[in-house]
Amino acid sequence: MKADMKRRTFLRAAGGAAGGAAALGTLGFPALVLGASRRVVVVGGGVGGCTAAKYLRKLDPSLSVTLIDPEASYTSCFMSNEVLSGERTLESLTFGYDGLRGYGVTVVQDWVVGIDPDQQQVTTQGAQHFDYDACIVSPGVGFKWDAIDGYNEQIANTSIPHAWFAGPQTLLLRQQLQAMPEGGHVIIVAPPNPFKCPPGPYERASQIALYCQHHKPRAKITILDAKDAFSKQGLYMEGWRKLYGYGTDNSMIQWVSAAAGGAVEELDPDTRTLVGLVEDFQGDVVNIIPPQKAGNIAFAADLVDGDWCPVDKRTFESSRHPGIYVLGDASSAAKMPKSAYAANSQAKVAAAAIIARFQDQEPGDPTFVNTCYSVVGEDFGISVAAVYNLDSDTNTIEPIPGSGGVSPANASPEIRKREVSYAHSWFKNVINDMME
Amino acid sequence: MNHKNTLPKHLRNLLLAACTALPAAGVARPSGQALAFTCAGCHGTDGSSVGPSMPAIAGMDPEVFVDAMQAYREDKRNPSIMNRIAKAYSDEQLEDMGWFFASQRLRVFPQAYDAALAAQGLELHQQYCEKCHENGGLPGDAGTLAGQWIPYLHYTMEDFINGKRQWPRKMKRKVEAAIEAAGDQAIPALVNYYGSQSSTGPTMTTGTTGASGAEEQEQ
Numbered sequence: 001m002k003a004d005m006k007r008r009t010f011l012r013a014a015g016g017a018a019g020g021a022a023a024l025g026t027l028g029f030p031a032l033v034l035g036a037s038r039r040v041v042v043v044g045g046g047v048g049g050c051t052a053a054k055y056l057r058k059l060d061p062s063l064s065v066t067l068i069d070p071e072a073s074y075t076s077c078f079m080s081n082e083v084l085s086g087e088r089t090l091e092s093l094t095f096g097y098d099g100l101r102g103y104g105v106t107v108v109q110d111w112v113v114g115i116d117p118d119q120q121q122v123t124t125q126g127a128q129h130f131d132y133d134a135c136i137v138s139p140g141v142g143f144k145w146d147a148i149d150g151y152n153e154q155i156a157n158t159s160i161p162h163a164w165f166a167g168p169q170t171l172l173l174r175q176q177l178q179a180m181p182e183g184g185h186v187i188i189v190a191p192p193n194p195f196k197c198p199p200g201p202y203e204r205a206s207q208i209a210l211y212c213q214h215h216k217p218r219a220k221i222t223i224l225d226a227k228d229a230f231s232k233q234g235l236y237m238e239g240w241r242k243l244y245g246y247g248t249d250n251s252m253i254q255w256v257s258a259a260a261g262g263a264v265e266e267l268d269p270d271t272r273t274l275v276g277l278v279e280d281f282q283g284d285v286v287n288i289i290p291p292q293k294a295g296n297i298a299f300a301a302d303l304v305d306g307d308w309c310p311v312d313k314r315t316f317e318s319s320r321h322p323g324i325y326v327l328g329d330a331s332s333a334a335k336m337p338k339s340a341y342a343a344n345s346q347a348k349v350a351a352a353a354i355i356a357r358f359q360d361q362e363p364g365d366p367t368f369v370n371t372c373y374s375v376v377g378e379d380f381g382i383s384v385a386a387v388y389n390l391d392s393d394t395n396t397i398e399p400i401p402g403s404g405g406v407s408p409a410n411a412s413p414e415i416r417k418r419e420v421s422y423a424h425s426w427f428k429n430v431i432n433d434m435m436e
Numbered sequence: 437m438n439h440k441n442t443l444p445k446h447l448r449n450l451l452l453a454a455c456t457a458l459p460a461a462g463v464a465r466p467s468g469q470a471l472a473f474t475c476a477g478c479h480g481t482d483g484s485s486v487g488p489s490m491p492a493i494a495g496m497d498p499e500v501f502v503d504a505m506q507a508y509r510e511d512k513r514n515p516s517i518m519n520r521i522a523k524a525y526s527d528e529q530l531e532d533m534g535w536f537f538a539s540q541r542l543r544v545f546p547q548a549y550d551a552a553l554a555a556q557g558l559e560l561h562q563q564y565c566e567k568c569h570e571n572g573g574l575p576g577d578a579g580t581l582a583g584q585w586i587p588y589l590h591y592t593m594e595d596f597i598n599g600k601r602q603w604p605r606k607m608k609r610k611v612e613a614a615i616e617a618a619g620d621q622a623i624p625a626l627v628n629y630y631g632s633q634s635s636t637g638p639t640m641t642t643g644t645t646g647a648s649g650a651e652e653q654e655q
């Protein structure tokens with residue numbers, strides 16, 4: 001026991017030293033070559049998967065890294081609410097994988113249908129097999145389709161979009177807003193916790209209000225919420241008051257909390273009517289963001305406990321199957337939110353941990369950051385930030401006391417305006433760090 | 437550009453980084469690299485930002501880095517997300533991060549600038565700024581100006597002038613003298629001059645910000 005502890009301590013120190021050397025970039029030690037190069041297979045070419053693939057190759061060019069995603073390019077959800085207001089196009093959110101290829105990552109376009117933790121092999125729909133020494137899984141979220149009676153995938157694709165993945169449904173929702181009669185009623189159904197992008201539904205309401213302000217000034221937007229509180233609530237409401245008349249009889253935006261009857265049980269798709277506990281709501285345009293769980297492959301590969309994938313938060317290695325690392329939205333990473341910044345931050349911790357493992361070293365102490373900007377309207381941006389440490393006793397990622405938090409309330413117009421430009425610069429940099 | 441003074445500095449930073457990167461045995465703490473990697477989501481990989489309102493921090497002098505972070509931590513700068521983030525770090529961690537960024541090569545990206553203003557800015561720079569911001573404002577003992585993003589530089593100068601950021605020694609007098617000489621043009625001229633150094637030639641269209649458009653700044 002004692003000897004073991006000493007060894008751990010020694011290895012951790014050695015790991016720290018190796019990390020320090022790698023930090024030098026130009027002076028880094030070449031990785032030890034132990035026979036054939038180690039193989040990492042990455043399932044999912046989103047934020048977590050791309051960042052991990054890039055950093056694995058950046059930190060150890062001797063690794064063989066293969067990234068598998070069904071799409072030829074990635075379309076980011078972050079900033080996709082700006083497509084709804086017309087502030088940007090879907091193309092401006094779409095990025096190919098050539099940047100990753102430039103780092104020496106092999107990119108395969110296919111669906112992963114199985115991961116065998118004993119054989120250490122990934123299988124795709126196209127019947128390709130990939131052996132791995134470590135496997136990274138970052139498939140994002142899936143939906144609980146049975147949560148709202150009458151709603152299903154087919155309806156989402158054709159008439160009542162969720163648009164919680166950026167793509168055709170984002171454009172469908174945009175077209176519906178454009179076709180909506182003047183004075184029309186938009187309903188957004190916001191999901192219960194936890195879900196991808198906690199401030200997202202409220203940013204969406206804001207961006208739709210921005211569109212309506214210019215094109216349908218008499219329109220109304222109702223958020224029907226499964227919750228009684230939401231992310232950055234005070235700041236959103238400040239922005240809505242300033243920009244959209246919130247709190248007055250003439251407010252463009254209404255928020256109905258669960259306690260006030262906002263929880264929705266059933267949809268009549270033909271009349272676009274939502275059945276609540278207290279009353280019904282009928283909309284001209286309806287956007288339902290369903291309750292969420294880990295993406296399908298996480299269930300197929302037996303990585304879940306309940307809805308999400310438990311991990312050792314020092315490394316993001318699955319607590320269910322060693323050698324598999326689950327990142328981003330699919331992981332159970334409390335207290336980090338499900339955000340792009342979080343997935344990006346986790347991916348670097350996992351990449352370093354995998355390399356440490358290949359070199360028979362203890363993983364270093366992890367550190368994490370989340371930041372999230374929201375654009376509430378013209379010249380009105382807000383943000384939330386947190387820096388986290390691992391509490392290894394409870395396996396919880398804890399915000400560091402005294403740090404982080406949201407933008408100041410009632411800040412100057414100059415600060416609010418700057419936060420819009422920070423939001424757009426953040427977008428460029430996070431895409432850069434992920435895949436360029 | 438004259439890189440004579442920056443080459444040894446860059447090497448010195450590398451060597452000092454090698455020494456400070458070795459943690460004391462048994463002390464559990466995230467490495468400087470691990471800490472610095474968390475910044476990339478907003479400042480670009482290894483601190484070479486591709487977003488015009490976020491400053492490039494690669495190649496930055498570690499002392500300048502630590503000073504800036506401490507000022508944020510103590511709410512001495514116009515509040516941004518950085519005030520909230522800086523409060524999470526100890527002095528030692530800031531130093532570790534500082535050494536990491538100091539040892540990174542700054543990659544600069546072409547951006548739109550006004551050639552006439554940039555030419556005027558060069559003259560103002562030589563007269564009022566070069567003494568502290570050597571070599572046209574390359575990373576050195578003062579913050580990175582050469583190749584820095586123009587929108588970020590504008591924010592910075594607004595903050596100095598509006599009293600929301602503490603002037604370094606002598607800077608206030610120098611900036612006031614430049615404004616005395618060139619009027620309202622002075623700040624835009626200087627800022628365009630610094631921004632122009634990221635590009636091979638003047639352009640009024642937005643430059644590409646992809647990795648392929650990068651030019652490594654030799655140091």
Ligand SMILES: Cc1cc2nc3c(=O)[nH]c(=O)nc-3n(C[C@H](O)[C@H](O)[C@H](O)COP(=O)(O)OP(=O)(O)OC[C@H]3O[C@@H](n4cnc5c(N)ncnc54)[C@H](O)[C@@H]3O)c2cc1C
Pocket residue numbers: 043044045046047048049068069070071074076077078079080081110111112113138139140141163164165196197200295296297327328329330338339340341342343371372373374
């Ligand atoms: C409207 C909206 C706004 C948002 N705004 C922000 C924001 O401002 N800031 C922020 O930080 N976050 C934001 N987010 C959240 C962010 O998009 C996610 O948290 C982030 O994308 C999570 O990364 P990920 O790697 O877990 O999953 P994703 O980025 O969703 O990537 C998952 C990838 O896995 C692939 N995949 C799935 N299953 C398989 C399979 N079986 N085989 C192979 N590949 C598979 C998918 O094709 C996809 O490319 C927003 C989200 C939404 C919906």
